Amino acid sequence: MEKSSIWKEVSNQANKYSGGMRVDLYKKYGRYYDLIYSSFNTEENAKYVENAAKKFLGKFETILDVGCGTGDLLIYFSKKGYEVWGIDKSEVMVELAREKAKNVGVNVNILLADASSFKSPKPFDVVTCLFGTLGYLHKDGEVESFFRNTFNNLRDGGLFIFDFPSFEFFKKHGVKPSVLEGEKDGLKSIRVSLPKFNPETRFLTLPFKCIIYRGRELIDLFEETHKLRTFEISEIRSLLKRCSFSLVEFLQSRQAGRYATIVARKPIN
Numbered sequence: 001m002e003k004s005s006i007w008k009e010v011s012n013q014a015n016k017y018s019g020g021m022r023v024d025l026y027k028k029y030g031r032y033y034d035l036i037y038s039s040f041n042t043e044e045n046a047k048y049v050e051n052a053a054k055k056f057l058g059k060f061e062t063i064l065d066v067g068c069g070t071g072d073l074l075i076y077f078s079k080k081g082y083e084v085w086g087i088d089k090s091e092v093m094v095e096l097a098r099e100k101a102k103n104v105g106v107n108v109n110i111l112l113a114d115a116s117s118f119k120s121p122k123p124f125d126v127v128t129c130l131f132g133t134l135g136y137l138h139k140d141g142e143v144e145s146f147f148r149n150t151f152n153n154l155r156d157g158g159l160f161i162f163d164f165p166s167f168e169f170f171k172k173h174g175v176k177p178s179v180l181e182g183e184k185d186g187l188k189s190i191r192v193s194l195p196k197f198n199p200e201t202r203f204l205t206l207p208f209k210c211i212i213y214r215g216r217e218l219i220d221l222f223e224e225t226h227k228l229r230t231f232e233i234s235e236i237r238s239l240l241k242r243c244s245f246s247l248v249e250f251l252q253s254r255q256a257g258r259y260a261t262i263v264a265r266k267p268i269n
């Protein structure tokens with residue numbers, strides 16, 4: 001299929017989706033996302049993906065990042081000459097990612113779309129979904145539908161690289177209050193969180209209180225609560241099996257153990 005007609009088809013799909021858009025959880029948080037996480041090394045995920053893809057695939061050219069956020073992974077790979085596509089269900093994140101890519105002069109295709117319903121008109125070598133994004137898919141049906149669509153969005157032999165909030169980790173270690181400070185472009189942020197983990201429901205509740213300031217001037221003050229589903233590795237293993245993926249690599253503890261990471265492969269027919 002021609003690149004321009006692929007783009008048209010995907011845009012139609014994305015427009016249909018945005019018509020029924022639910023509340024944008026990242027409306028406020030998203031606007032300050034890069035500031036809040038400025039102390040995080042976002043290249044860590046991209047480098048992990050690059051190494052895993054080289055190790056298990058050899059040559060690869062195309063990547064789809066699901067829940068791409070403000071687009072750091074897309075920009076990293078685009079700068080290296082890969083064809084990159086990203087989807088996110090937050091309008092704010094999609095706008096920020098497009099703006100950031102434009103500012104650094106790279107070509108990325110970023111669409112407003114939901115992970116659980118996105119059907120790509122072209123197959124990718126690698127599909128990624130990182131930094132806890134899977135935890136935002138709360139219902140069994142949404143997760144399964146995401147895995148099934150991802151299977152179809154990959155070429156034969158392609159890799160699905162994702163992480164997820166680990167039930168085992170939170171059950172063992174519980175959660176602790178945290179303070180995260182950020183600094184970027186003259187702005188500073190403080191995010192205070194008193195998380196809760198319920199081992200019965202297996203949900204992690206993250207109530208964030210955020211203060212954004214410049215010098216002694218208060219720029220913004222807001223609260224929002226993110227709810228993340230945690231997954232047991234056995235759950236993920238059987239989901240992968242049901243969706244015909246084969247497991248290539250499992251890391252119980254990346255990113256300080258919070259997120260377990262999987263590399264799965266769509267078998268070659």
Ligand SMILES: C[S@@+](CC[C@H](N)C(=O)[O-])C[C@H]1O[C@@H](n2cnc3c(N)ncnc32)[C@H](O)[C@@H]1O
Nearest residue numbers: 067068069088089090093114115130131133136
């Ligand atoms: C924790 S952020 C991670 C962003 C990015 N992957 C990163 O590494 O910085 C989670 C992202 O997933 C997006 N998201 C949540 N649920 C989604 C869904 N059902 N479909 C697509 N994106 C989703 C959010 O809008 C947000 O941008």
